[in-house]
Amino acid sequence: MAEFGYTVLILAFVASLFSIASSAAGARQKRTDLINAGRNSLLAVFILVTLAEVILLIGLVTHDFSIKYVAEYTSRALPVPYLISGLWAGNAGSLLFWAWLLSLCAAVFVLRKSSTTREIMPHASAVVMFVQMFFLIMLIFAMNPFATLPTPPADGRGLNPLLENPAMVIHPPLLLAGYVVFTIPFALAVAALMSRKLGDEWLNRARGWAVLAWLLLGIGNIIGAWWAYVELGWGGYWAWDPVENAGLMPWLVGTAFLHSITIQKRRGMFKRWSMMLIILSFTLTIFGTFLTRSNLLQSVHTFGENTLVPFFLALLLISFFGSLALLTYREKELQGKESTESFISKEGAFLLNNLFLLLSTLVIFIGTLFPAIAEALTGTQVEVGKSFFNMANLPIFMAIIVLAGVCVITSWHQLILKDFKRSVIIPAIVTLIIIIALLISGRREWSSVVSFAISGFVITATLYQWLKELLARRRAAADNPKSGTSLGFMWLNKNRYGAYLVHISIVLIAIGVIGSSVYSVEKEAVLSPGESISLNQYRVTYDKLNLAGSESRMIITADMSIYDGYKLIAKLTPQKFIDANFEQPVTEVAIRSTPVEDIYIALDNWDSTRKASFRVLVNPLVMWIWIGGGVFFIGGLICFWPQRTRLEEPQAGKTKRSPQETRPPGKPE
Amino acid sequence: MKKKKFIIGGIIILIGVILLAYIGFQAGATYYYEVGELLGKADTLYDKTVKVGGEVAPGVEQELGKPTHFTIIDITDGTTTLPVVYNGSLPYTFQVGRHVIVEGQYTQSGVFEAKSIMTKCPSKYEPAQ
Numbered sequence: 001m002a003e004f005g006y007t008v009l010i011l012a013f014v015a016s017l018f019s020i021a022s023s024a025a026g027a028r029q030k031r032t033d034l035i036n037a038g039r040n041s042l043l044a045v046f047i048l049v050t051l052a053e054v055i056l057l058i059g060l061v062t063h064d065f066s067i068k069y070v071a072e073y074t075s076r077a078l079p080v081p082y083l084i085s086g087l088w089a090g091n092a093g094s095l096l097f098w099a100w101l102l103s104l105c106a107a108v109f110v111l112r113k114s115s116t117t118r119e120i121m122p123h124a125s126a127v128v129m130f131v132q133m134f135f136l137i138m139l140i141f142a143m144n145p146f147a148t149l150p151t152p153p154a155d156g157r158g159l160n161p162l163l164e165n166p167a168m169v170i171h172p173p174l175l176l177a178g179y180v181v182f183t184i185p186f187a188l189a190v191a192a193l194m195s196r197k198l199g200d201e202w203l204n205r206a207r208g209w210a211v212l213a214w215l216l217l218g219i220g221n222i223i224g225a226w227w228a229y230v231e232l233g234w235g236g237y238w239a240w241d242p243v244e245n246a247g248l249m250p251w252l253v254g255t256a257f258l259h260s261i262t263i264q265k266r267r268g269m270f271k272r273w274s275m276m277l278i279i280l281s282f283t284l285t286i287f288g289t290f291l292t293r294s295n296l297l298q299s300v301h302t303f304g305e306n307t308l309v310p311f312f313l314a315l316l317l318i319s320f321f322g323s324l325a326l327l328t329y330r331e332k333e334l335q336g337k338e339s340t341e342s343f344i345s346k347e348g349a350f351l352l353n354n355l356f357l358l359l360s361t362l363v364i365f366i367g368t369l370f371p372a373i374a375e376a377l378t379g380t381q382v383e384v385g386k387s388f389f390n391m392a393n394l395p396i397f398m399a400i401i402v403l404a405g406v407c408v409i410t411s412w413h414q415l416i417l418k419d420f421k422r423s424v425i426i427p428a429i430v431t432l433i434i435i436i437a438l439l440i441s442g443r444r445e446w447s448s449v450v451s452f453a454i455s456g457f458v459i460t461a462t463l464y465q466w467l468k469e470l471l472a473r474r475r476a477a478a479d480n481p482k483s484g485t486s487l488g489f490m491w492l493n494k495n496r497y498g499a500y501l502v503h504i505s506i507v508l509i510a511i512g513v514i515g516s517s518v519y520s521v522e523k524e525a526v527l528s529p530g531e532s533i534s535l536n537q538y539r540v541t542y543d544k545l546n547l548a549g550s551e552s553r554m555i556i557t558a559d560m561s562i563y564d565g566y567k568l569i570a571k572l573t574p575q576k577f578i579d580a581n582f583e584q585p586v587t588e589v590a591i592r593s594t595p596v597e598d599i600y601i602a603l604d605n606w607d608s609t610r611k612a613s614f615r616v617l618v619n620p621l622v623m624w625i626w627i628g629g630g631v632f633f634i635g636g637l638i639c640f641w642p643q644r645t646r647l648e649e650p651q652a653g654k655t656k657r658s659p660q661e662t663r664p665p666g667k668p669e
Numbered sequence: 670m671k672k673k674k675f676i677i678g679g680i681i682i683l684i685g686v687i688l689l690a691y692i693g694f695q696a697g698a699t700y701y702y703e704v705g706e707l708l709g710k711a712d713t714l715y716d717k718t719v720k721v722g723g724e725v726a727p728g729v730e731q732e733l734g735k736p737t738h739f740t741i742i743d744i745t746d747g748t749t750t751l752p753v754v755y756n757g758s759l760p761y762t763f764q765v766g767r768h769v770i771v772e773g774q775y776t777q778s779g780v781f782e783a784k785s786i787m788t789k790c791p792s793k794y795e796p797a798q
């Protein structure tokens with residue numbers, strides 16, 4: 001079976017080579033037969049890689065321990081969902097999973113008929129297959145998931161118990177999918193550059209894919225944060241770990257790209273800029289997976305081997321510098337038709353937003369790579385801590401959020417003061433109320449007061465604008481009985497209202513982050529059974545310790561009672577799992593969540609007298625991060641949903657409109 | 670003319686961020702030393718937060734609720750030692766022979782006051798060999 005799997009990969013590699021050659025030649029010579037051959041071999045790659053993936057899956061589920069990978073990451077006792085998650089649990093498996101996702105995207109991409117991008121399809125599919133080829137090369141020559149063991153063990157090592165959490169089944173695939181999907185808009189961009197079809201065709205098609213990638217990456221990161229919060233036991237959800245950063249950077253640049261192409265479609269501006277952004281997004285996805293799979297940096301996530309470094313470096317250099325060179329070569333043909341008239345406009349806000357997103361990415365990039373560079377240049381080992389990232393990013397993120405609110409109330413071309421004044425009054429009043437309320441309640445930390453004020457401002461401004469638009473439409477619809485419902489109207493303007501929802505979700509997340517970062521209270525305590533500690537208004541009592549389980553897996557549970565005054569409000573049971581096969585014990589944190597705050601207890605250590613050490617935290621507002629995540633997902637999904645009809649622009653009051661305004665948001669074909 | 674506004678604005682923002690990053694860096698960057706290196710640089714490092722790595726030597730005084738006193742041995746030469754005192758709760762994997770990284774400050778008394786201890790364990794994804 002395993003040898004067959006390996007052979008299938010080799011066949012897929014050959015097919016991908018053939019596909020690149022045919023598509024490229026077909027594009028050059030404009031020969032349909034070659035283009036079709038390229039397309040068919042791409043589909044063959046998909047079928048073959050799927051077959052390889054299925055073979056590995058069968059091996060995992062049937063406990064075929066002759067396959068080294070299966071023996072390393074699964075065991076007979078492992079429940080089926082975790083057996084399946086074995087597909088991405090280890091380096092080789094997740095590399096194959098990436099290759100499979102890529103072939104799936106490629107297949108869907110070429111199978112969708114589109115008249116506007118027909119001419120650039122062969123170029124685009126050649127680019128996708130080029131990336132695919134690289135991953136297949138790595139699998140075949142450096143990281144074979146089908147390597148066999150000469151004597152299969154009776155039972156496998158098992159999955160690291162740290163990973164036995166439902167999040168293991170969703171977080172890696174979502175994140176990997178987010179990364180992979182960025183390949184398609186990148187390929188379209190490069191194809192447009194190669195073929196000189198530099199109108200909006202590539203963009204309309206790329207947009208849908210880019211939103212999908214951005215959505216998957218965003219929600220993948222949020223689930224990762226949630227998982228870290230409930231699993232790792234230090235009370236936080238984001239450690240600015242290199243691999244976490246690797247997943248954040250392409251998302252930030254992706255956000256910039258989505259904003260930039262909105263301007264491009266409306267005003268025909270920022271064409272080169274948009275190209276640059278999608279090239280950068282894709283490069284960062286490859287860079288991200290390169291970081292995860294190399295020994296370059298220390299992280300809880302890295303697979304920590306170096307065999308893949310040369311391959312990834314080659315792919316990075318070729319794709320990044322190749323596309324940059326192409327972009328420079330075609331620069332003249334990408335000149336936009338219009339230029340920014342005034343900085344104080346929607347365009348200006350979008351441009352600033354892009355700037356800040358890129359600055360944040362740069363800061364994170366430098367902070368992440370600094371230890372590696374410092375060690376390479378000077379030999380000293382230095383670690384860049386969380387405070388660097390937090391301090392540098394806080395003002396940038398706050399500025400981005402302010403812009404999110406501002407852009408909703410500014411106009412295209414140039415700010416119309418009358419409209420602006422009308423739109424800003426109510427949000428400003430609300431903001432003032434919030435500041436006063438916070439100050440009265442005793443909050444003096446100016447950074448959080450300002451941040452909460454900004455959050456209030458943006459949410460109010462967005463909701464107020466939303467309401468104004470709906471009301472204006474109601475008034476217009478009153479004269480025309482055929483105009484449909486408000487919901488229908490919003491559904492026809494998915495981009496706009498999806499975007500409003502996403503902006504609101506980001507602010508909700510920000511509120512959760514500010515609350516839990518600034519106002520979190522933590523205490524470490526060593527308690528004997530019966531003793532308690534108090535935190536804020538709560539008293540946490542350690543009732544007793546239970547030891548259970550077997551030699552191979554010990555489960556230690558502490559029973560805790562939480563009192564608010566004299567009322568018992570919760571019983572929490574933090575645990576530790578000790579698995580004989582894995583050195584590091586697994587912490588199961590106990591959390592009591594309300595929208596106001598989380599009470600978070602982790603069991604650290606204990607001794608034979610049942611004295612135990614605990615870490616207890618009260619984290620305000622954390623739930624809003626997860627609520628924001630949910631809203632983000634819904635908003636992003638709405639943005640992604642294909643738009644089928646030409647539609648009218650929503651009007652809010654008597655805003656002046658330019659003749660070029662009513663262009664449809666475009667179909668993601 | 671319009672272009673200038675953008676460029677100036679962009680530069681101001683860039684400078685602001687660089688300044689902030691620099692400040693954050695000073696606060697956030699921690700150097701790592703082996704035991705021997707730390708002792709060699711002791712004069713310059715008093716009361717600066719640093720990380721030191723070493724192997725836990727036999728003779729650990731540990732009791733839940735009391736500060737733990739132990740010694741770490743330099744792994745590069747196997748002989749240089751450093752006494753450490755730690756007030757928090759020890760990680761479960763802490764034991765004699767384990768390679769640990771302590772973060773804290775080297776005091777004038779010659780004892781390293783650790784604020785946190787990390788045990789270096791093999792990569793989370795690769796099973797212990």
